[in-house]
Amino acid sequence: MENFIFNAYTKIYFGKGMISNLPEAIKKHGKNVLLVYGGGSIRKNGIYDKTRELLSDCNIIELPGVEPNPKIDTVRKGVELCREHNVEVILAIGGGSTIDCSKVIGAGFYYEGDAWELVEFPDKITEVLPVVTVLTLAATGSEMNKNAVISNPEINEKLGTASSNMIPQASILDPEYLYSLPAIQTAAGTADIMSHVFESYFKQEEDTFIQNKFAEGLLETCIKYCPIALKEPNNYEARANLMWASTLALNGLVGAGKAGAWTCHPMEHELSAFYDITHGTGLAILTPRWMRYILSEKTVDKFVEYGKNVWHLPELEDKFAYANQAIDKTEQFFRDCGIPMSFSEIGIGEEYFDIMAEKAVRIGYLAYAYVPLSKNDVINIFKMCM
Amino acid sequence: MENFIFNAYTKIYFGKGMISNLPEAIKKHGKNVLLVYGGGSIRKNGIYDKTRELLSDCNIIELPGVEPNPKIDTVRKGVELCREHNVEVILAIGGGSTIDCSKVIGAGFYYEGDAWELVEFPDKITEVLPVVTVLTLAATGSEMNKNAVISNPEINEKLGTASSNMIPQASILDPEYLYSLPAIQTAAGTADIMSHVFESYFKQEEDTFIQNKFAEGLLETCIKYCPIALKEPNNYEARANLMWASTLALNGLVGAGKAGAWTCHPMEHELSAFYDITHGTGLAILTPRWMRYILSEKTVDKFVEYGKNVWHLPELEDKFAYANQAIDKTEQFFRDCGIPMSFSEIGIGEEYFDIMAEKAVRIGYLAYAYVPLSKNDVINIFKMCM
Structure with missing residues (x-):
């Protein structure tokens, strides 16, 4: 087990109606609040009204319209608003995009240069305005971690940045807020959770038994509950387990004590950067x-371990056949959840394979992945996705 | 899943040589340090000298001699020392006893009445001096939670208290510090870890899938690694997994979303209170x-779930036979670890069964346990232990 530092200090308020704790979570930092949110679904499902009611004695500045794959321009706008209105705390209501955007706004507030530099050079992040989140999508784990991913469409870049000062101070997780999600967001969110687990599960270390058991438990949770949530969107048990899984999959627990870089995320970031x-x-x-x-x-x-402990496949003598069954199960699971399972179905052609692979290798440190990948490897994998 | 608040904000420094981070962890709170430790093993294994060297520019007041089942008198002594020397931060080096004692000293510093009142009435705890720990025993989880258990021998009481302000600010977990433990402490510590998991695993809720998977993973960790650590005390992998398991078993993760009271701990506290x-x-x-x-x-x-997921017992048609096998396995495991497995072996007779059962029921809220227990039930269980 590699040495590690673990410090997921976010105060989690989990459950039905826990938004009632919002005033406590916000006001300990101040009453000048930047409210950051996305496309307006929070106006339909009542969260927006509830928030304004709970924080009626606060001075609320709004930054609506944060995009999926949040853009650096939105961050810049948020930084300006914070400075203009002496914002003391940022309230992010939404999924990973809104929360990530809020984190970098919080960091940008204390940074004299352009906010994009904080994405390119995480070491430049020092102080960060306190961020409080109300989660409306189970996916990125941003509600309890130090990470943020920001896109810069002008240069087709989508980069991750991180700072322990960007960890949200508090996050409110009410599983009922997931009831109204479109099915594809439930499914794609689950794929994101599972990918976070895979990125740490498939590593060289063999002595991280606990971390592996937690990883398997989280994968089993996704496999059990995503289909239920898709069939019964208002199933509390399914939503609660998925929501808590999203947080635990990327708050540092599963990756603790493991070295090496991630694999699928750096490859995917190029797809999102080029095709949004x-x-x-x-x-x-x-x-x-x-x-x-x-x-x-x-x-x-x-x-084989994955197939046995996660999919509980019956024993087979041929271990490659067994491993392939586990991989088939994985692919079929995503397909059954309704996710389009090829590039062609989502409008990605081969036109940028070369440049995307080039950038994935450069940025993603794929040379340090579980199995190191070259640019050519990435192109081959892209081709398998057509 | 019941609503819950989760906030395990301790900064964990995990791994070989991580004590090098002690100055950073301590000095952010101040340089007037109360150093709390137990029977002197830290003088033999080098941790004491290393600490003095690392904190050579601090003003260190010592409170040595904290007992297993720490006594309220030791807490009182610590409070006095803190006041006398304007202590700003408490450094606990040891296992749960030392850490628990330090937490209540930290709370007592800000309390005008007698410290025992903070044990009897946790609500009286307000501010707490920051506590930093260096863990030398994998057992109680006190290094990352809000709990403390203190004994008052004058009245044969051993009570738990808790406050979110008593959670340690930082904890240093170096698995190599476990190498020199006597075998019985490795074994009994593992039993403590497993009991923390059992207390939450056996609950009425059926919709806490993640928590149950984490619980099973922790139990499997103990079952796998305790025998290895006993056979090879210097096995890093075994010590690391046991040490991290002790922390994760009682930092709130496994019990999150579950209602109801504990069972074995309240019964055991009476044994410790009467027989130390x-x-x-x-x-x-x-x-x-x-x-x-x-x-x-x-x-x-x-x-049956326990037997299947933790012990991986082969299927059986008779579910009671299967359940009994799982229980037999549990008992045999503790016996194989070298733990004396009857009251008579450790000098406990029937003389106090009545009063101990009476107090266990009164204090432990056993009426709210997984299976509610009456005083008579407790006496019956005590008799089975003879």
Whole structure:
């Protein structure tokens, strides 16, 4: 087990009606609030009105319209608003995009240069305005971690940045807020959760038993509850387990004590940067193809473990056949959840394979992945996704 | 899933040599340090010297000699020292006893009345001096939670108290510090970890899938690694997994979203209060007997789940036979770890069964346990332990 530092200090308020704790969570930081949200669904499902009611004695500045794959221009706008109105705390209501955007706004407030520099060079992040979140999508885990991913469409870049000071101070997780999600967001969100787990589960370390057990438990949770949530959108048990899984999949627990870089995320970020697709969809398409591509004498035992402990497949003598069954199960699961499972279905052609692979290798440190990948490897995996 | 608040904000420094971070963890709170420790093993294994060296520019006041089952008098002494020397931060080096004692010292510093009142009435705890820990025993989870258990021998009381302000600010977990533990402490510590998991695993809720998977993973970790650590005390992988398991078993993760009170701990606290035995030993003796006592048509399915997911027992048609096998396995596991598995072996007779049962019922809220227990039930379970 590698040495690690773990510090997921976010105060989680989990459950029905827990938004009643919002005034406590916000006002300990101040009453000048930047309210950040996305496309307006929170106006339909009542969260917006509830928030304004609960914070009626606060001075609320609004930044609506945060995009999926949030753009650096939106961050810049948020930083300006914070400075103009002496904002003391940022309230992000939404999914990962809104929360990520809010984190970098919070960092940008204290930074004299352009906010994009904080994305390119995470070390430049120092102080960060406190961020409080109300989660409306189970996917990125941003509600309890230090990460943010921001896009810069002018240069087709989508980059992750991180700082322990960007961890939200508090997050309100009410599973009922997931009831009204479109099915594809439930499915793609689940693919994102699972991908976060895979990125840490498939690593070289063999002595991280606890982390692996937690990883398997989270994968089983997604496999059990995503189909239920799709069939019965108002099933509280399913929504609660998925929501808590999203948080635990990327708050540092599963990756603690493991070295090495991620694989599918850096590849997917290029797809999103060039085509602005849904992140979870890109991950679902890439994941089983990547698994098949790296399956070898060296990795097969790990895939057998995966098939046994996550899919509970009956024993087979041929371990490659067994591993392939586990990978097939993974692909079929995403397909059954209604995710389009090829590039062609979501409008991605081969035209940028070369430049996307080039950038994925450069930015994603794929040379340090579970199985190191070259630019050519990435192109081959992209081709398998057509 | 019940609503819950989760806030395990301790910064964990995990791994070999991570004590190098001690100056950073301590000095952010101040340089006047109360150093709390136990029987002096830290002088033999080098941790004491290393600490003094790392904090050579701090003003260190010492409170050595904290007992297993820490006494309220030691807390009182600590409070006095803190006031006398304007202590700003408490450094606890040891296991749960030392850490628990330090937490209540930290709370007592801000309390005008007698510290025992903070144990009897947790609501009286307000501010708490920051506590930093260096863990030397994998057992109680106190390094990342709000709990403390303090004994008052004058009145044969051993009570738990809690406050979210008592959560340690930082904890240093170096698995190598476990190498020199006596075998019985490794074994009894593991029994304590497992008991923390059992207390939450055996609950009425059926919709806490994630929590149950994490619980099973932690139990499997203990079952896998305790025998290895006993055979090879310097096995890093075993020590690391046990150490991290101790923290995760009681930092709120496994119990999140579950209602109801604990069972074996309140019973054991009476044993420790009357006989000053090792907490984990008492738990190991009680646990399988308690399991057998509550096995019924209503609970059998949960025990089958336990046998299947934790012990991986081969299928059996008779579910009671299957459940009993799982319980037998549990008892045999503790026995194989070298824990004395009956009251008579550790000098406990029947003389106080009545009063201990009376107090366990009164204090432990056993009426709200997984299977509610009356005073008579507790006496019956005690008798099974002879």
